[in-house]
């Protein structure tokens with residue numbers, strides 16, 4: 001048995017159900033638990049995500065008894081120096097399956113640094129489920145069937161009595177705080193498990209219906225925990241049974257797996273069109289209207305409440321993610337990438353696969369996308385999914401004086417805009433027709449070559 005191994009925590013900031021961590025302990029008597037901070041990425045992440053990461057690292061360090069080695073720098077330099085300094089015989093980690101991590105792996109390989117990689121942040125690793133003819137799935141429902149039939153391993157327990165190597169100086173975890181007025185959910189493995197257990201008790205049975213109502217706690221809010229790997233999806237799939245709410249929940253987890261699979265086979269779709277014909281569409285440059293969308297001041301209450309939720313919580317409900325995305329692309333005619341970038345700056349659950357493909361689905365240019373001509377009506381969506389205006393009132397104090405009946409079109413009532421809420425910046429009916437006209441233009445155009 002080798003003496004020492006390095007375990008590199010990447011997007012798996014947890015001890016339980018972490019096969020790569022167990023593998024490192026199998027091999028080494030002592031394990032050096034490491035997190036490499038990429039200062040450039042941290043800088044770009046924005047305040048919300050930085051604060052979440054710092055809190056998650058603090059929780060991880062606590063569960064390691066203070067043994068976390070937190071080193072800033074380029075993984076090639078950090079890993080080769082640490083290996084030399086500590087005499088470690090191997091470096092263990094999971095497979096990243098995301099563009100940033102894949103690029104790191106490539107660089108390490110070129111530099112001759114060998115990684116022992118086990119597992120991923122998915123129940124079924126991206127690329128594993130293929131059609132009978134060996135090609136990847138392009139449509140969710142058949143993917144879901146094949147993914148379910150493939151199945152996954154049972155979760156594994158956290159290591160018992162691990163022998164961590166402590167750093168010579170305690171890790172200095174940055175004291176990144178959220179800006180004033182922002183509240184983000186608790187980070188860390190223990191918080192993830194607690195939230196999931198509470199969700200199972202509270203909502204899994206009713207989840208099928210409750211998940212669409214943004215004004216209530218109808219969803220699990222497990223996405224930030226999954227993003228940082230504070231819990232593995234296997235642990236979440238394990239207790240799910242056959243009740244309707246459980247089945248719907250399993251299907252949502254499978255959307256995350258589907259999009260990771262699609263990105264794995266089509267890496268360019270992190271920033272570029274899955275359906276290339278939409279590249280040819282006429283789009284508007286982001287200007288004042290884009291700024292109003294970012295600021296939650298479009299004059300459409302359901303859209304604005306959601307954009308303010310994003311900035312205030314670093315998270316947004318799935319229903320409203322679709323509504324604001326549709327509004328940006330089909331009412332303001334702005335390319336989806338601008339919206340996706342704004343999301344990536346604020347979301348604490350930012351995930352390239354789910355974000356880029358969530359955007360492309362709504363914009364009509366993704367895999368089995370919502371057809372482009374299906375344009376979300378931001379007023380009707382609000383009436384249907386927030387009938388009393390509870391969600392709107394939570395984030396838009398300027399509209400709290402209005403009834404559920406009046407709140408969705410405040411410009412129609414006498415005192416609707418009396419507290420400073422703006423007029424709508426566009427006429428939805430007109431812009432809907434405009435976006436359909438733009439669709440006709442690209443239908444008539446010569447097709448572009450697929451990427």
Ligand SMILES: Cc1cc2nc3c(=O)[nH]c(=O)nc-3n(C[C@H](O)[C@H](O)[C@H](O)COP(=O)(O)OP(=O)(O)OC[C@H]3O[C@@H](n4cnc5c(N)ncnc54)[C@H](O)[C@@H]3O)c2cc1C
Nearest residue numbers: 219220221222223252253256318321350351354355358359
């Ligand atoms: C425009 C747009 C952008 C998005 N960007 C992201 C992103 O950056 N990161 C992210 O994790 N999700 C993203 N999603 C998917 C989805 O909105 C979130 O996963 C969900 O809102 C997270 O809340 P929850 O944990 O309470 O979800 P729940 O309803 O409790 O679902 C449980 C889990 O299933 C997965 N899931 C649910 N819905 C989806 C979905 N539509 N696509 C993929 N996975 C799903 C998530 O991992 C989620 O945590 C995006 C969706 C859209 C329409």
